[in-house]
Amino acid sequence: MASGGEEPASSPLDWADASLDRCSPDQAEAGAAMLDSREDFEVLDDDEEDLSELPPLEDVGKGKVPPGKEGVQASGPEPAGEGAGEEPPAAEEWLDVLGNGLLKKKTLVPGRGMESRPSKGQVVTVRLRVMLEDGSVVEEDPGLTFTLGDCDVLQALDLCTQLLEMGETALITSDAKYCYGPQGRSPGIPPNTALTLEVELLAVQDAPDLELLGGKAKIDLANCKRERGNFYYQQADYVLAINSYDIALRVIGSSSKVNFSPEEEAELLEVKVKCLNNLAASQLKLDHYEAALKSCTLVLEHQPENIKALFRKGKVLAQQGEYSQAIPILKAALKLEPSNKTIHAELSKLVKKHADQKTVETEMYRKMLGNPSPGSTPVKCKDKSPWSIPWKWLFGATAVALGGVALSVVIAARN
Numbered sequence: 001m002a003s004g005g006e007e008p009a010s011s012p013l014d015w016a017d018a019s020l021d022r023c024s025p026d027q028a029e030a031g032a033a034m035l036d037s038r039e040d041f042e043v044l045d046d047d048e049e050d051l052s053e054l055p056p057l058e059d060v061g062k063g064k065v066p067p068g069k070e071g072v073q074a075s076g077p078e079p080a081g082e083g084a085g086e087e088p089p090a091a092e093e094w095l096d097v098l099g100n101g102l103l104k105k106k107t108l109v110p111g112r113g114m115e116s117r118p119s120k121g122q123v124v125t126v127r128l129r130v131m132l133e134d135g136s137v138v139e140e141d142p143g144l145t146f147t148l149g150d151c152d153v154l155q156a157l158d159l160c161t162q163l164l165e166m167g168e169t170a171l172i173t174s175d176a177k178y179c180y181g182p183q184g185r186s187p188g189i190p191p192n193t194a195l196t197l198e199v200e201l202l203a204v205q206d207a208p209d210l211e212l213l214g215g216k217a218k219i220d221l222a223n224c225k226r227e228r229g230n231f232y233y234q235q236a237d238y239v240l241a242i243n244s245y246d247i248a249l250r251v252i253g254s255s256s257k258v259n260f261s262p263e264e265e266a267e268l269l270e271v272k273v274k275c276l277n278n279l280a281a282s283q284l285k286l287d288h289y290e291a292a293l294k295s296c297t298l299v300l301e302h303q304p305e306n307i308k309a310l311f312r313k314g315k316v317l318a319q320q321g322e323y324s325q326a327i328p329i330l331k332a333a334l335k336l337e338p339s340n341k342t343i344h345a346e347l348s349k350l351v352k353k354h355a356d357q358k359t360v361e362t363e364m365y366r367k368m369l370g371n372p373s374p375g376s377t378p379v380k381c382k383d384k385s386p387w388s389i390p391w392k393w394l395f396g397a398t399a400v401a402l403g404g405v406a407l408s409v410v411i412a413a414r415n
Contacts, residue, residue: 097163102175103156111165111201118204120149124161125203131196138188138195147207150247151240152228154179157197164201172197183235210254215264218256222248222271229278238282245279273299273306280312292316307333311343314350323354 097103118124123145130139146152148161156174164170176182176192184191213221229244252272260268280295293316299309310333317326330347337343 095163097159103159103178104173105160105163106171107168108171108198109167109169109200111168113165116166116204117164118148118162118201120162121207122148123205123207124148124201126157126161126164127200127202128157129198131198132189133194133196143202150225150228151232151243154195154197156195157199160197161199161201164199166201166204169198169200172199181235210251211257213256214258215260215268218251218254219264219267219271222251222268222275225251226271226275226278229275229282233278233282236285238285241282242279242286245275245282248275249279269302273302277306277308277312280309280316284312284316287319289316289319305332305336307336307340310336311346314346318346318350318353321357323350323357326350327354 093106095105097105124147125143125145128139128141128144129137131137144153146158148158151158154174156172156178159178160170160172173194173196175194179195180189180191180193182191184193189195208217210218225244225248229241229248232238232241232244249272252268252275276295276299280292280299283289283292283295293313296309296313296316299306300313303309310329314326314330314333317323317329327347327350330343330350334340334343334347
């Protein structure tokens, strides 16, 4: 894997005496496949992307689904059978892992005991064979290495590996839900296809200390997790995409006891910016506007002229109705890319919405203050009732009557 880009990996990562997550050669293809000129701002960061036309935030392009170990569909419940004191299943006995009949495991060759089972966060190596229901093999890997619980592989494999003993060989039957789901995998696996996996647990070891990872190893690990997030994003599984980007950011942000070169520091920052941008795109898909706004702001703290972050921040503010804040941000993005039609269109739309909003607010204030709008027709007073008496006349008549009474009293007194 190239240390800073989307190039596919052809061998396991070099962890300086420790084996860690291995990225598939097809993970990078998953991110690159999202480049679609028909879309206006959806493409995730890629070293070879063309920023002349930014991808949209509205529609997801359907890219090619990577093979084999690239297909976790959705996060799910914990596997059964891990409680204290439980006995391992006897050979030839099927274990209903999740209790719903959709994921089952059967031991073919017993292992070394329950105490040898791996734990989440450990690095495992397995021999894997994936078959269709008719028995045809669609994938084989004699030494697949991944971090358990990080959603780096098929969900069926990730869940069931936690139940394997060291040296155990097991057969796993899984519904499409825990494999490639409705998307399938091209070539070889049609949509909504149940699979059978034959798995042997070969090795288990603790994950290396992130503080001791060298610059290149940390970059490679972060890129591997980011590429996995790109795959989930393409699969429209935005929750797992966010999970992978978060893992990548934790790797990048971990403290280190190793000195990095200036080039490695710059490359780590570049990967961090890509992860944050992609994280914001995923958060927007889930309408998590505050989280997306925070991710965009973090990007702009490092790269104030990052066009994608500016565009997405403007979109978030527009979604929140903050047009007066969104418009200057989109203008800044347009200044950086004056020929970008996407930003032009979005900015024009926001300017119109802002003008309409101001008109509505102005009319509302006039009504509150009792001032009719300039073009409004004066309201005519209601016609007076023919029996109505002006209050001045009534007052005068009352005064005359009282005066007459007073005069009568005076005259009577004199007599």
